[in-house]
Amino acid sequence: MVPLSWYIILSSVMFSIGVFGFLTRRNLLIIFISIELMLNSVNISFVAFSHYLQSMRGQIMVFFVITVAAAEAAIGLAILIAYYKNNPTIRVDEINLLKG
Amino acid sequence: MTTSQIFFGYFATVMTVLSLLVVTRKNPVHSVLWMLVLFIHMAALYLFLNAEFLAAIQMIVYAGAILVLFLFVVMMINLNKEETMPKFNSQWPVGLGIGIILAGFLVSIAGKITVLPELGKYSIEAVRAEGSMMTVGKVLYTEYLLPFEIASIVLLVAIIGAVVLAKKRIE
Numbered sequence: 001m002v003p004l005s006w007y008i009i010l011s012s013v014m015f016s017i018g019v020f021g022f023l024t025r026r027n028l029l030i031i032f033i034s035i036e037l038m039l040n041s042v043n044i045s046f047v048a049f050s051h052y053l054q055s056m057r058g059q060i061m062v063f064f065v066i067t068v069a070a071a072e073a074a075i076g077l078a079i080l081i082a083y084y085k086n087n088p089t090i091r092v093d094e095i096n097l098l099k100g
Numbered sequence: 101m102t103t104s105q106i107f108f109g110y111f112a113t114v115m116t117v118l119s120l121l122v123v124t125r126k127n128p129v130h131s132v133l134w135m136l137v138l139f140i141h142m143a144a145l146y147l148f149l150n151a152e153f154l155a156a157i158q159m160i161v162y163a164g165a166i167l168v169l170f171l172f173v174v175m176m177i178n179l180n181k182e183e184t185m186p187k188f189n190s191q192w193p194v195g196l197g198i199g200i201i202l203a204g205f206l207v208s209i210a211g212k213i214t215v216l217p218e219l220g221k222y223s224i225e226a227v228r229a230e231g232s233m234m235t236v237g238k239v240l241y242t243e244y245l246l247p248f249e250i251a252s253i254v255l256l257v258a259i260i261g262a263v264v265l266a267k268k269r270i271e
Contacts, residue, residue, distance in 0.1 A: 001102070001104065002104050002105055002108045004213070005210045005211040005213065006108060006112070008206075008210035008213070009112075009206075009207050009210045009211075010112045010115065010116070012202075012203060012206030012207055012210060013116055013119075013203055013206075013207065014115065014116065014119045015202070015206070016199045016200070016202045016203035016206065017116070017119040017120055017122075017123055017199065017203075018119070018123070019195075019198065019199050019202055020123060020195055020196060020198070020199030021122070021123030021124075023191070023192075023194070023195030023198060023199070024123075024188045024189060024191070024192040024195035024196065025123065025187065025188065025189070026185065026186070026187060026188065026189050027128060027187065029128045029131075029170065029173065029174060029177070030122075030123065030125075030128055030131055032170070033122060033123075033128075033131055033132065033135055033170065034122075034123055036135070036162075036166065037119055037122060037123070037135070037138075040138075040139070040142060040162075041119075043142075043154075044142065044145065047145075047146055047149050047151050047154060048149060050149075050151070051149040051150055051151070052216075053216065053217060053219060053220060054219045054220045054221070054222050054223045054224075055219075055220035055222060056220070056222050056235060056236065056239040057239075059151055059153070059154055059236055060236070060239055060240055060243075060244050060247075062151075062154055063154070063157070063236070063240065063251075064247060064251055066157060066158075066161055066162065067251040067254060067255060068251075068254065069162075069166065070161060070165065070166055070255070070258070071254050071255055071257070071258035072258075073166050073169055073170070074169065074258045074259070074261075074262040075258055075261050075262055075265070077169060077170070077173045077262075078261065078262040078263075078265035078266040079265055080173060081173065081176060081265070081266050082265045082266060084176070084177060088178065089181075090177055091185060092189070093189055093190075
């Protein structure tokens with residue numbers, strides 16, 4: 001039997017890697033991918049708790065997290081495309097202008 | 101070491117390495133493709149935790165829809181200019197420090213979870229008798245009906261927002 005804490009450790013390590021990518025990368029697309037990585041690591045701990053506590057709530061929460069992640073990816077990438085039409089760059093340290 | 105622990109050890113190692121690959125590749129296409137492998141491993145881990153419905157959703161929604169969206173956006177962007185630039189920003193040591201401190205903090209409290217609520221009624225046998233999808237569906241459409249409807253509104257807003265933001269400006 002795998003202890004619950006192993007899942008929590010895996011989830012926290014993946015979350016920290018996502019935080020590291022979010023804080024350090026220049027490319028806006030990879031920053032979005034890091035956010036997806038963080039959301040997924042949280043999903044792992046939700047499902048692990050759901051299994052070990054024999055409750056369905058964790059799985060329902062994962063369902064909603066996936067919904068929000070899909071909405072976030074769609075809106076975020078649309079903003080990226082809208083910005084790229086005006087200023088062709090996706091490097092966050094060069095993005096300093098919002099008005100087109 | 102039991103079989104399940106070896107299985108989990110393989111998945112934990114591979115998923116950690118894949119996460120590191122995702123955040124450190126220079127080319128976003130490589131990042132997205134490593135993310136695809138990561139999602140497949142994650143779906144297998146959900147199967148291991150008796151969440152068949154979520155494993156299917158992980159493959160269909162994340163690997164099938166969200167990653168394809170990322171790949172389409174990668175195709176619309178000129179990557180040649182980005183390839184020549186350094187991939188980390190100038191504050192990367194601070195980011196690395198924050199990541200390591202956060203990981204150390206979270207890992208140190210992971211083993212100390214002792215107070216857990218009492219077990220619910222959805223044991224493995226109860227779920228297996230009805231099927232994973234039917235169990236999730238029953239809870240979702242009774243206890244969580246209002247959040248489910250709000251989720252549909254969130255998706256509607258996302259659709260309208262994405263179309264409005266990405267369309268050509270009409271003068």
